Amino acid sequence: xxxxxxxxxxxxxxxxxxxxxxxxxxxxxxxxxxxxxxxxxxxxxxxxxxxxxxxxxxxxxxxxxxxxxxxxxxxxxxxxxxxxxxxxxxxxxxxxxxxxxxxxxxxxxxxxxxxxxxxxxxxxxxxxxxxxxxxxxxxxxxxxxxxxxxxxxxxxxxxxxxxxxxxxxxxxxxxxxxxxxxxxxxxxxxxxx
Ligand SMILES: [Zn+2]
Numbered sequence: 001x002x003x004x005x006x007x008x009x010x011x012x013x014x015x016x017x018x019x020x021x022x023x024x025x026x027x028x029x030x031x032x033x034x035x036x037x038x039x040x041x042x043x044x045x046x047x048x049x050x051x052x053x054x055x056x057x058x059x060x061x062x063x064x065x066x067x068x069x070x071x072x073x074x075x076x077x078x079x080x081x082x083x084x085x086x087x088x089x090x091x092x093x094x095x096x097x098x099x100x101x102x103x104x105x106x107x108x109x110x111x112x113x114x115x116x117x118x119x120x121x122x123x124x125x126x127x128x129x130x131x132x133x134x135x136x137x138x139x140x141x142x143x144x145x146x147x148x149x150x151x152x153x154x155x156x157x158x159x160x161x162x163x164x165x166x167x168x169x170x171x172x173x174x175x176x177x178x179x180x181x182x183x184x185x186x187x188x189x190x191x192x193x
Pocket of ligand 1: 027029030
């Protein structure tokens with residue numbers, strides 16, 4: 001699914017427009033609280049045509065699907081499980097991971113300060129490639145874990161995070177594996193994209 005199609009789905013109320021909604025996932029019906037603890041997919045909770053019809057009649061957030069299906073007979077939102085790399089990865093999972101790692105290293109492990117990180121970010125040589133550099137991150141935004149950036153800026157941060165800050169991380173750091181996994185998965189997604 002393209003980024004525009006994904007936005008269109010949300011903008012037209014096919015799914016909840018808010019990523020902070022309690023049942024925000026367009027793939028499954030798990031609540032936000034359950035998903036924060038969940039490590040594996042629960043097949044019984046996946047959205048399908050049957051439970052979607054029930055939701056339409058009981059949950060007005062999803063009501064517009066009734067009108068949408070009149071015009072797009074070949075398309076059903078519960079049968080399109082495509083994800084989009086911009087929102088689901090760069091502005092989504094990968095950024096959540098980077099923010100949690102930065103929070104851990106700055107406020108809990110205290111391996112470096114946010115000023116040090118910003119200085120390294122500012123001085124980093126991204127080469128001559130035409131990329132959108134990551135903006136500096138304020139202490140207060142990191143403290144509240146509310147960091148907003150464009151998809152292209154988030155992509156830069158995810159791809160270069162290890163090169164920018166990796167040398168300050170001890171080799172036996174238990175959290176760094178989260179970054180190596182994130183970077184490995186991102187590589188795979190980009191190759192498939
Ligand atoms: Zn889900």
